[in-house]
Amino acid sequence: MREILKMAGGLLIIALLLAHIFLVALFIIPPEKLLTLIVKDSPGFLTAEEIPVSVETFLITNKITVEGDYQFNSGNKGKLISGVLQFRRVRFMNDSERLALDMNLLNYGEGIIGLRAASEYYYKKPLTQISEKDWVMLVHLQKIFSKK
Numbered sequence: 001m002r003e004i005l006k007m008a009g010g011l012l013i014i015a016l017l018l019a020h021i022f023l024v025a026l027f028i029i030p031p032e033k034l035l036t037l038i039v040k041d042s043p044g045f046l047t048a049e050e051i052p053v054s055v056e057t058f059l060i061t062n063k064i065t066v067e068g069d070y071q072f073n074s075g076n077k078g079k080l081i082s083g084v085l086q087f088r089r090v091r092f093m094n095d096s097e098r099l100a101l102d103m104n105l106l107n108y109g110e111g112i113i114g115l116r117a118a119s120e121y122y123y124k125k126p127l128t129q130i131s132e133k134d135w136v137m138l139v140h141l142q143k144i145f146s147k148k
Contacts, residue, residue, distance in 0.1 A: 026084045031093075031101050034081050039113050043120050045104040048096040050127070055135045056099060066102040066139055106142040118142070 026034070032045035039045075059066060089098055103115040112121050118138050119127045127135070 026080075027088065031085055031088065031097070032104065034085060035104055035114075038078050038081050043116050043126075045114055046100045046116060046127070048094075048100040051096065051100055051103070052132050052135065055132050056096060058132075058136060059099070059139065060095075064136075064139065066099060066106070103139070106139070107145060108142055109145045115139070 030047070032047060035045050058064075085101065089101055093101065105113070106115055106118065107113055108118050108121070112118055115135070115138055116127050118141070119125060119130055119134075122138065122141070123130050123134060
């Protein structure tokens with residue numbers, strides 16, 4: 001009987017360690033990598049460093065809000081990742097990182113999620129090849145498709 005309790009205690013410790021490692025990994029993985037787990041068929045996601053400073057400045061000075069409205073699926077995986085991203089967004093991200101996350105969650109309808117996908121769809125060019133004016137235009141264009 002004691003051996004069974006020892007074995008159960010050992011298994012419990014191993015399970016707790018694995019759960020801890022999993023949760024720590026969720027907070028270390030970059031947000032754009034987490035998004036690839038739940039948003040399928042995307043050409044990729046922006047990092048904060050990829051947003052031109054002039055675009056960020058324009059959006060901030062003109063008080064243009066960028067609110068990603070992608071609806072995560074209601075499965076456990078979607079809820080978990082959504083919760084982790086929201087927690088990280090509020091507690092650990094600076095303004096540039098929040099802006100990048102929101103730009104990654106812009107929903108243009110028809111399965112077009114994020115600014116990078118919108119650039120590919122509307123301009124047939126990657127974000128690196130469109131003008132800063134087009135960046136802002138894509139943000140405004142999304143408001144037409146927004147469900148809010």
